Amino acid sequence: MRILISLSLAGTIAFTACSQTSSYDHEKIDVIKDNNSSVLMDAAMLYQDKWSELAQPQFWKKIMRLSPDSCIINVASTRQIIAITSFAQWRSQTEEQKERYKDSIKLAYNLDTTERIYVTTGKNDFYRFSDVYPSLSKGVEAFERYNVDPWYAQAILLIESPGQLKKSSAGAYGAFQLMPAVARNQGLIVNKTVDERKDFDRSAYAASRLIRTICIPEARKIVQKHQLSYNEQDLWFRLLVLHVYHAGALNVAAAVDKIAPKKGGQELITALWQTTAANFGNNSQNYTQLALASQLILHELVHENSDYVHACMTNKE
Known part of the structure; x- marks a missing residue:
């Protein structure tokens, strides 16, 4: 019942x-x-x-709600926020002034000299929650119809070109930002005259099939290789699957191999946020941080405005 x-x-x-x-x-x-x-x-x-209390999702929550004319100065490895300032003011400084400021941060916060200091601009022009909101229920229903965990639909729709039908610089397109070859492999028509990635339902079908037949099985292989206990509805396993969706199984496997985890859970995911291997780099590290941040924002919006x-x-x- x-x-x-x-x-x-x-x-x-x-x-x-x-x-x-x-x-x-x-x-x-x-x-x-x-x-x-x-x-x-x-x-x-x-x-x-307590994923909600981690510094990385909290950092991206602020970025998602901040306008592009503002920026957050932060520590790359931990996303510790040092300052929020005008992006125009930051750009007005010389390169020498910027480097001196970054060095002063390292000294003041007792950071290693190799630590990177990032200046990240606000992205509320991209993460338009009011625009993507109507598609979330459609995505949840579509994934259930195709017998795939609907959590993935919501997570992907919130961070992959949310509410916008844009093609990425790499060629990904549609609500679920599928590459042409990937879409074709999952049964979609993508050629010079027809691109089914534009159709929400067809794109949802391809994305759900990709997760069911490739991403989840590959995530299983990764955790089983390291003899980790897991439940496929655990949040950490779902986040690992998202990493596979975004970065590809071989790159995620390389990063996990480098970590050599003794157990799964939050500790493995946060370690991935700090690990570079193969083509698993900064964008790959950020992917599940963005997923968590967007879910937290959605939660707040729902309970504040419904x-x-x-x-x-x-x-x-």
Whole structure:
């Protein structure tokens, strides 16, 4: 039995029973705003396991909400925030002045001389949550229809060209930012006259199939090689799968081999954020940090702006 718990802003609670439809019902929330309902994946596990308190997701939360004319000066390895300033003001300095400032940070914070200091501009022009929001429920429903964990749909849609139909410099396109060859391998038509990546449902089909037939099996191989215990619904395993989706299995495997983990969990993912191997570099390290940050922002937006939030639970008899 699946039970919907309706929580109004006034605190009134109502219960409605309906038939169980999915093994992921216990992770869903049904959001009602202005009489429109949408089903999303809840972010509860991010708080339960304290992923929400990590410096990296908190850093990217700020970047996602900051305008491009501002920037955050931060420590590359830890994403410790040193200062928030005007990007124009930063650019107005000479290279020598910038380097002197970065050296002064290392000295003041007792950092190694090899530590990198980044200047990261705000990206609220790219991470447009109001634009991507309508597609999230469609993605969740599509992935369930194709028998794939719908958590991946929401995570990918939030950070891959959110709410925009743009082609990346590498050639990735569509809501799930699939490369041409990858899309073709997953059954889509991509040629000079037809590009099915533009169609949301076809793109969702290809992305879900890619995750089911390649990303999850390859993530399994990686953790099994290192004899790590895992559950495929654990957040850390899902994040590992996302890394495979973004960077490719060989690159993720190289990074995990370099770490040589003795156990899975949050410790492995945070180690990946600090590890470079093969073609697993800075963008790859950032990918799941962005996924966590965007889920936290979505969670806040939902609970701040919705008329009702239905929490879905599975009653196992």
